[in-house]
Amino acid sequence: MESIFQVLKKDHDLQREILNDLVDENLSAARRDELYERLRFEIKRHSKFEEKYFYRVLMKDERTRNHVRQCVSDHHVMTEILEDLDSLSRESNGWRMKVKTLRDIFSHHLDREEKSLFEKAKEVLDPAQMSQMANRFRFGSPNEIELFGLASFNIFGK
Ligand SMILES: [Fe+2]
Ligand SMILES: [Fe+2]
Secondary structure, three states: OOOHHHHHHHHHHHHHHHHHHHOOOOOOHHHHHHHHHHHHHHHHHHHHHHHHHHHHHHOOOHHHHHHHHHHHHHHHHHHHHHHHHHHOOOOOHHHHHHHHHHHHHHHHHHHHHHHHHHHHHHHHOOHHHHHHHHHHHHHOOHHHHHHOOHHHOOOOOO
């Protein structure tokens, strides 16, 4: 049975991979669009489910509360950058620079989660909670799956 930490880490690695591919200046427009749309979907789904099934429990414990607050604020910044990206032409220099900003902020956020929050969360959660959260995070509710159009994205086959 996988724990929430393993499930989140797998998502993070996929997101890192997409972002690293996306900053490649030699991408075709079609591949760039495909990667960006996948990334936007991944970030939105991941952040939403993370807040709902992982952070919510950790907010209740003083050992993790401040870490969670910082992570939620990172999520807000990332959402704003995605909105900026959506308002720019993908052919522009501004768009390409913003994608690099997103990659930097995002990498920092993933490190914050994996190095600080996960370590503290391991003190707070028991093994049953860790695997229960993993299931909730992975599958969400049927409504949520529909909402995020989960079935429609599979460009990496992962
Ligand atoms: Fe995460
Ligand atoms: Fe996050």
